[in-house]
Amino acid sequence: MRRRGRSTTMTRMDDELVERFLDDGFVKIEGAFPSRVAQHCASLLWRETGYDPEDPASWKDPVVRVPGMAQGPFAAAANTPALHTAFDLLVGEDRWQSRYSLGTFPLRFPHAEEPDDAGWHIEGSYLPEGAQPGMYHTNLRSRERALLMLFLFSEVTEEDAPTRIRVGSHLDVPPVLEPYGEQGASFLELGPKVDEASAHRPLAHATGSPGDVYLCHPFLVHAAQPHHGTNPRFMAQPPLLPSERCEVHRPDGDYSAVELAIRRGLAKEH
Numbered sequence: 001m002r003r004r005g006r007s008t009t010m011t012r013m014d015d016e017l018v019e020r021f022l023d024d025g026f027v028k029i030e031g032a033f034p035s036r037v038a039q040h041c042a043s044l045l046w047r048e049t050g051y052d053p054e055d056p057a058s059w060k061d062p063v064v065r066v067p068g069m070a071q072g073p074f075a076a077a078a079n080t081p082a083l084h085t086a087f088d089l090l091v092g093e094d095r096w097q098s099r100y101s102l103g104t105f106p107l108r109f110p111h112a113e114e115p116d117d118a119g120w121h122i123e124g125s126y127l128p129e130g131a132q133p134g135m136y137h138t139n140l141r142s143r144e145r146a147l148l149m150l151f152l153f154s155e156v157t158e159e160d161a162p163t164r165i166r167v168g169s170h171l172d173v174p175p176v177l178e179p180y181g182e183q184g185a186s187f188l189e190l191g192p193k194v195d196e197a198s199a200h201r202p203l204a205h206a207t208g209s210p211g212d213v214y215l216c217h218p219f220l221v222h223a224a225q226p227h228h229g230t231n232p233r234f235m236a237q238p239p240l241l242p243s244e245r246c247e248v249h250r251p252d253g254d255y256s257a258v259e260l261a262i263r264r265g266l267a268k269e270h
């Protein structure tokens with residue numbers, strides 16, 4: 001695996017983080033960015049919703065999707081030493097791009113109405129030539145996505161609609177993607193297939209505190225859920241973009257953890 005520069009002196013904690021990522025498909029970085037920064041981001045997000053934080057009667061919809069936000073606090077949240085170190089460990093030094101904005105934000109509000117976006121899926125990341133607008137695709141080498149990241153901006157308990165995660169499901173997805181080749185397939189086509197392939201996996205919930213970040217393998221199967229609690233859930237789920245192609249075959253064997261997991265998923269199948 002890729003162990004250049006800092007990674008030649010990987011500590012036991014670094015090793016454990018990588019092993020957990022390979023086995024489970026995600027790691028939680030507690031306090032990845034300061035809670036003060038999270039509070040500032042949350043107040044900017046409230047402004048975007050047009051809702052009154054003190055008046056639940058004003059929370060009209062179960063989910064409000066806020067597109068990318070590029071104010072200073074969002075750039076600060078995405079660029080802490082803890083996150084950069086973890087990106088190096090999971091994606092490889094010089095293989096990811098810094099982000100200076102975050103988004104999208106699926107903001108979930110306590111509501112009697114069920115949201116219509118709570119199905120199991122993996123994220124789509126690019127539009128191949130000829131694809132319909134919005135039909136984002138995924139392929140085996142995870143074109144245009146090095147990680148899926150979940151940034152928490154509110155306290156998220158089991159009651160607050162945490163994202164549901166199928167632990168280890170990233171290993172079930174490579175055999176589903178392999179037949180689609182470089183073109184890949186859209187999230188709509190892949191959704192039912194990755195749901196079926198990973199149905200046996202145990203469940204985890206992306207709970208935590210403002211400032212916590214979940215770093216997830218791009219193929220981790222996950223789903224939203226209805227919010228029947230009291231505390232609105234504020235989260236961003238941006239991709240970490242690669243600065244070079246992810247590869248499933250490298251003659252020099254210098255694989256990142258993301259690539260190694262894809263290879264493990266394929267080896268399980270073959």
Ligand SMILES: O=C(O)CCC(=O)C(=O)O
Nearest residue numbers: 106162163164223224225
């Ligand atoms: O809101 C969530 O918990 C997850 C949302 C999600 O996975 C998505 O919108 O793609």
